[in-house]
Amino acid sequence: MPKSRRFFNAPRRRSKHELLLPALFIAPALLVLLALSIYPLIYSITISLQQETASGVKWGLGNFARLVSDNFFLTAMAHTFVYAAAALTCEFLLGLGLALLLNKQIRGRGLFRASLLVPMMLPTVVVGVVWRLMLNPNFGALNGTLKQFGINTESLTWTASPRLAMLSVIAVDVWQWTPFVFLVLLAGLQAIPQEPYEAALIDGSSRWQTFWHVTLPLLKPSILIVLLLRTMDLLRVFDQIFILTEGGPGFATETISLYIYRTAFRFFDFGYAAAMSFVLLALTNVISAIYIRFLQAKEAA
Amino acid sequence: MIKNLRYVLLLPALVFALAPVYWMLTISLKTEVDQFASPPPWFVFTPTLQHYYDAFVTRAFGQYLITSAVVAVTSTACALVIGTAAAYGLARFQLPWRLNRRLSLWILSTRMFPAIVTAVPLFLMMRDVRLLNTRASLIIVYTAFNLPFVVWMMHGFFADLPRDLEEAALVDGDSRLGALVRVVLPLVAPGLAATAVFCLIVSWNEFLFALVLTQTDAAMTLPVGIAGRVTQYEIKWGVMSAAASVAIVPILVFALALQKYLVRGLSLGAVKG
Numbered sequence: 001m002p003k004s005r006r007f008f009n010a011p012r013r014r015s016k017h018e019l020l021l022p023a024l025f026i027a028p029a030l031l032v033l034l035a036l037s038i039y040p041l042i043y044s045i046t047i048s049l050q051q052e053t054a055s056g057v058k059w060g061l062g063n064f065a066r067l068v069s070d071n072f073f074l075t076a077m078a079h080t081f082v083y084a085a086a087a088l089t090c091e092f093l094l095g096l097g098l099a100l101l102l103n104k105q106i107r108g109r110g111l112f113r114a115s116l117l118v119p120m121m122l123p124t125v126v127v128g129v130v131w132r133l134m135l136n137p138n139f140g141a142l143n144g145t146l147k148q149f150g151i152n153t154e155s156l157t158w159t160a161s162p163r164l165a166m167l168s169v170i171a172v173d174v175w176q177w178t179p180f181v182f183l184v185l186l187a188g189l190q191a192i193p194q195e196p197y198e199a200a201l202i203d204g205s206s207r208w209q210t211f212w213h214v215t216l217p218l219l220k221p222s223i224l225i226v227l228l229l230r231t232m233d234l235l236r237v238f239d240q241i242f243i244l245t246e247g248g249p250g251f252a253t254e255t256i257s258l259y260i261y262r263t264a265f266r267f268f269d270f271g272y273a274a275a276m277s278f279v280l281l282a283l284t285n286v287i288s289a290i291y292i293r294f295l296q297a298k299e300a301a
Numbered sequence: 302m303i304k305n306l307r308y309v310l311l312l313p314a315l316v317f318a319l320a321p322v323y324w325m326l327t328i329s330l331k332t333e334v335d336q337f338a339s340p341p342p343w344f345v346f347t348p349t350l351q352h353y354y355d356a357f358v359t360r361a362f363g364q365y366l367i368t369s370a371v372v373a374v375t376s377t378a379c380a381l382v383i384g385t386a387a388a389y390g391l392a393r394f395q396l397p398w399r400l401n402r403r404l405s406l407w408i409l410s411t412r413m414f415p416a417i418v419t420a421v422p423l424f425l426m427m428r429d430v431r432l433l434n435t436r437a438s439l440i441i442v443y444t445a446f447n448l449p450f451v452v453w454m455m456h457g458f459f460a461d462l463p464r465d466l467e468e469a470a471l472v473d474g475d476s477r478l479g480a481l482v483r484v485v486l487p488l489v490a491p492g493l494a495a496t497a498v499f500c501l502i503v504s505w506n507e508f509l510f511a512l513v514l515t516q517t518d519a520a521m522t523l524p525v526g527i528a529g530r531v532t533q534y535e536i537k538w539g540v541m542s543a544a545a546s547v548a549i550v551p552i553l554v555f556a557l558a559l560q561k562y563l564v565r566g567l568s569l570g571a572v573k574g
Contacts, residue, residue, distance in 0.1 A: 018394075021477060025390025026404065028383045029448055036445035037411040040422035047425070098314060101307050112311055114557075116318050121556045122549060123506035125524035129531060129545040130325045133538065141324045144341035179318070236415035239508045243531050257417045257509075264421045265513065277418040284415060 048274035063275035073276060075251060076259040082166065083255055084234035087173040091230060092223075094174065095181025100211075102182075103189045113186075120179040128243025131172045135159050135244075159245050165252045169241050173234070181226050188222025189215070221295065228291040235284055256280050322549075329353070329542035336538055352539035353547075361518045362544045365526035369548075372436055372522060373504035376443035380500055383444070384451025385493065389481060391452070392459035393467075405456060412449035416509045424513045434520040442510050447500040454499070458492035459485070495562040498555045505551060523548050 051062040067073055098116065102109060119127070134142050135158040143153040155161075158168045196218065200210045216223075238257040241247065247254035247262070254262075256276065264273035327346065328336055335346040356362040387408070391401050423442060424433070432438040462485065470480040486493070508524045515521040521529070523544065530541045 019397075022390040022394035022396060025386045025394070029387035029408065029452060030404070032383060032445050032448055033408060033411050036423070036442065037414065037419065040419045040426065041414075043422040043426060044418070047422070098311075101311055104307070106307055112315060115315050117556065118322060118553075119318055121502070121552050122322070123508070123524055123552065125506075125508050125527050126325075126545045126548055129527060129541055130321045132531060133325050133328055133542065134321050139337045139339070139341070141321075141341045141343070144339055148340045175317070175321070232413065232415075236417060238417060242508075242512075243528055257415065260417050260421070261509075261513075264424070270421060270425060273421050277415070277421060280415055281418050284413070288413065 044274045044277065047271050048278060050271050052269075052271070063272045066272060067275060067279065072251065072254075072259060073256075076254050076256045079166070079253065080235060080237075080255040080257075083170055083173070083237060083253075084231060086170045087177070087234055088227065088230055090170070090174045091178045091181045092227065094178045095226075096185055096223075098178070098182040099185035099189055102186060116179050116182060118179075119176045120183075122176070124176070124239035125243055127172065127176050128240050131168075131175075131240075131244060132159070135168060159253075160249060162249050162252045165245055165249060169244055169253050172240055172244060173237065176240070177230065177233070181230065184226040184229075185219065185222055188219050191222075192218045224291060224295050228288060228295075231287055231291070232284055235287070236280065325542050326546055328538055329546045331539065333539065352537075352543040355537070356540045356543045357547070360540065362523070362526055362540075362547075364518060365521055365523045365544075366547065368436055368520065369505060369523040372439045372443060373501050375436075376440045376447060376504050377497055377500040379440065379444040380447035380451050381493065381497055384448050385455050385486075387448075388452045388455035389459055389485070392456050393464075405452070408449045408452050412446075420509055420513045423510070427514055434515050434517045436520055438514045439511060439520075439522065442514065443504045443507065446507075446510070447503060450503075451496055451500065454492065454496040455489070458489045462488055492562075495559060498559055499562075502552060502555055505548075 048063050049059055049061070051058045051060070102112060122130070134140050137143060137153070137157040137160060140158075142158075143156055146153050146156070157164065159165050192215070196214045197210065200214050205213070236257050237255055238261065241253055241255060241258060242261075245253045247258045257280070260273045260276050260280070263269050263276065324341075324343070327343070329352055330348040330350070331342075331346050332349050332351070335342055338346075357366070391405055395401070396404075427433050427438045432441075466488070467480040467484045470484045471477070475483065506524065507522075508528065511522045511525045512528065515525060527541060527544050527548065530537060530544075
């Protein structure tokens with residue numbers, strides 16, 4: 001993204017007319033966002049402060065107090081963190097590996113690159129369908145193929161198994177989003193100039209030393225950005241899990257977004273759902289602030 | 302040696318990325334007998350288009366498809382008009398109180414809300430104004446959703462553009478608006494097209510808002526229609542795969558057109574919300 005430059009000439013004397021024109025350009029966008037992003041947040045705050053009781057609506061922090069003692073909420077939070085941490089680690093390591101492999105001019109590189117990007121372009125609902133078909137214990141391609149290799153698939157019921165369901169939904173996320181990490185890191189690698197590498201070569205550094213002391217530090221901004229974007233998406237994950245398991249079996253794969261959805265649209269407890277959604281919002285804000293601080297520290301250094 | 306090692310590592314990644322999608326395509330083309338066959342027939346089966354017929358003619362998937370297309374195109378058009386105007390205003394006019402930077406950052410920050418956070422109040426708001434189960438509700442929500450992205454993409458393209466050209470037009474007696482339409486917009490047309498395609502993909506793929514706001518056959522989009530079939534008790538795998546396969550087609554066409562802009566767009570959170 002280009003840094004915000006000064007686009008305009010030295011400030012001139014502004015007439016009324018000159019402020020009216022930009023206002024006309026910008027106002028519609030601001031109005032739309034006020035009505036559909038900011039107003040909903042305010043609306044959400046007001047309903048989070050209301051509890052339906054037998055004697056009518058009660059105002060207060062009751063919904064927020066409930067959070068602390070709600071085991072379902074705490075479990076959903078724990079699931080969300082496990083899901084995000086595991087998927088982020090795998091996606092980063094695999095994506096970095098693929099980016100390094102494809103950073104050299106090799107035959108068929110364009111084909112590899114284009115094909116690897118397919119999973120991330122798919123609608124998440126389609127990803128859910130694809131993996132329902134792959135992982136189905138009875139006729140899924142995965143178990144069918146494993147069987148051909150003589151592996152006993154009796155206990156491998158994937159998304160239907162309380163033990164393997166979480167692993168399955170994480171694997172599906174890794175399948176879909178490793179390409180994104182790969183793409184951003186590959187772009188980062190290709191933006192690194194040649195000189196540091198030539199210097200390392202002259203110094204007689206090993207491949208490993210070059211990677212550790214030259215490539216990684218220069219790639220750091222790309223790494224931080226991609227980790228930030230993935231973390232935000234992982235914490236709010238909904239679509240794939242909804243299609244694959246609906247949070248089940250039991251509660252095994254219920255993440256915070258699914259629990260909020262269930263609270264609002266199955267139990268119609270909108271106030272409590274709103275309260276939980278603010279916890280999610282605060283969480284993503286804090287984490288993105290930490291990442292951004294790291295990013296700015298890097299830029300200053 | 303090293304070179305061959307690269308291929309040894311890359312080929313499994315390629316198979317892993319593509320095989321599941323290929324498997325779904327085969328399911329959409331297989332008879333029920335072949336779908337449940339063991340061992341799974343990856344390559345040899347008798348193809349049939351029956352499931353596509355069932356999905357799009359017998360069932361309502363044709364209607365979902367039309368809704369998806371109408372919603373994606375209309376919301377993209379709205380977001381482009383409103384967003385491009387704002388981007389131009391922010392990029393080309395010096396506002397007081399450092400508003401240029403502040404407004405830009407504020408606009409982008411609205412994009413960072415987790416979808417579920419706004420989904421709950423938007424559902425209630427749409428219920429209050431009786432817009433639940435209408436295409437209009439989705440068009441409105443997707444326009445707002447895509448807007449920050451359009452502003453940021455187009456802001457970048459306008460900023461990259463030398464100002465001499467439009468100033469020449471201004472000197473020649475063109476109005477601001479005239480200069481914008483006749484000089485600036487044609488120059489950023491490729492960027493505008495790329496931005497449009499990103500918005501189309503986002504709207505086409507979007508699931509959570511559509512799930513929350515539309516539950517009737519007349520108003521639901523393709524993803525919601527597919528999801529409804531998945532979570533039913535008896536699942537028609539062929540029909541579902543056929544619908545999902547059709548849902549992929551426009552995305553793949555768009556993605557090919559976008560190669561050049563992919564990193565820039567994705568870094569701003571295109572493709573998914």
